[in-house]
Amino acid sequence: MKPANRTFIISGGASGLALAVARDLHSAGAYVSLLDLNADSGSAIVSELGNSRAKFFETDVSNTESIQAAIQGTVKWVKETGKEIGGVIAGAGVGLPGLIIDKKNEPLSIESIDFVLNINLRGTLDLIRQALPYMTTVKPEGPDGERGVIIMVASSAAFDGQMGQVSYAASKGAVASLTLPLARDLSKYGIRAVTVAPALFDSNMTKMMSKKVKQSLENAMEFPKRAGQPEEFARTVRDSIENSMLNGTVLRLDGAMRMPARL
Numbered sequence: 178m179k180p181a182n183r184t185f186i187i188s189g190g191a192s193g194l195a196l197a198v199a200r201d202l203h204s205a206g207a208y209v210s211l212l213d214l215n216a217d218s219g220s221a222i223v224s225e226l227g228n229s230r231a232k233f234f235e236t237d238v239s240n241t242e243s244i245q246a247a248i249q250g251t252v253k254w255v256k257e258t259g260k261e262i263g264g265v266i267a268g269a270g271v272g273l274p275g276l277i278i279d280k281k282n283e284p285l286s287i288e289s290i291d292f293v294l295n296i297n298l299r300g301t302l303d304l305i306r307q308a309l310p311y312m313t314t315v316k317p318e319g320p321d322g323e324r325g326v327i328i329m330v331a332s333s334a335a336f337d338g339q340m341g342q343v344s345y346a347a348s349k350g351a352v353a354s355l356t357l358p359l360a361r362d363l364s365k366y367g368i369r370a371v372t373v374a375p376a377l378f379d380s381n382m383t384k385m386m387s388k389k390v391k392q393s394l395e396n397a398m399e400f401p402k403r404a405g406q407p408e409e410f411a412r413t414v415r416d417s418i419e420n421s422m423l424n425g426t427v428l429r430l431d432g433a434m435r436m437p438a439r440l
């Protein structure tokens with residue numbers, strides 16, 4: 178599918194990897210509906226891109242009503258522009274490290290587990306679930322009768338999570354493993370599902386890492402020995418949208434890095 182003149186719903190689009198996707202799709206002529214908790218960054222990005230093809234909805238993806246309001250706002254915008262929904266990029270995500278049992282023999286709090294799962298897993302599925310009724314009714318396009326594409330974001334932690342990453346790895350492993358059944362459920366509608374699993378990429382999330390932690394992750398990369406750039410992530414998302422043979426799969430984007438147990 179060509180992104181031009183289609184509307185893409187992008188959660189987490191106010192920062193990092195999903196922001197790079199928003200900029201890239203917008204540069205390709207797409208309309209971008211950005212859903213994020215961070216209203217200041219969201220408004221700044223709409224100012225940067227211009228409000229004719231970009232809209233921001235302050236959204237908490239762990240809250241069903243909040244997603245519903247953003248989807249309804251997007252659908253209203255789509256009715257005004259006539260640019261049908263082409264896809265969802267579920268980029269919102271958080272990490273909250275914690276050992277399952279700590280040095281004081283305290284188990285990981287259920288609140289911290291819920292926080293990560295509610296945003297990374299439940300928030301991803303809820304966003305997709307609520308967008309789908311509007312995607313299945315889009316006029317099919319091209320010789321394959323394609324209607325849309327769902328892009329999800331896992332992580333290297335889905336496969337080789339490190340110490341302290343049980344919640345994060347559980348959320349990202351679940352996103353990776355739901356990719357195929359999602360593609361199977363949606364095949365009759367001409368909607369594809371692809372998950373990208375990045376290793377270390379420069380973003381606000383990784384800016385919070387200490388120099389030592391970042392360096393040790395870069396050392397674990399085979400080649401190139403550096404953090405990925407958001408634009409490199411966006412390129413893979415663009416290809417996943419444009420290349421109809423990519424479906425039901427998880428693309429590792431990791432410089433052959435396999436994370437060690439500990440840093």
Ligand SMILES: NC(=O)c1ccc[n+]([C@@H]2O[C@H](COP(=O)([O-])OP(=O)(O)OC[C@H]3O[C@@H](n4cnc5c(N)ncnc54)[C@H](O)[C@@H]3O)[C@@H](O)[C@H]2O)c1
Binds near residue numbers: 213239333377
């Ligand atoms: N950067 C990396 O190295 C890396 C590696 C693997 C996976 N990922 C994944 O990529 C995705 C994007 O991460 P990033 O690195 O760009 O991080 P980031 O912190 O730069 O961006 C994440 C965005 O999600 C938003 N967000 C957080 N909670 C939200 C909520 N409840 N509702 C709506 N929006 C919310 C934040 O406000 C932020 O704008 C995440 O799912 C992350 O787990 C990142």
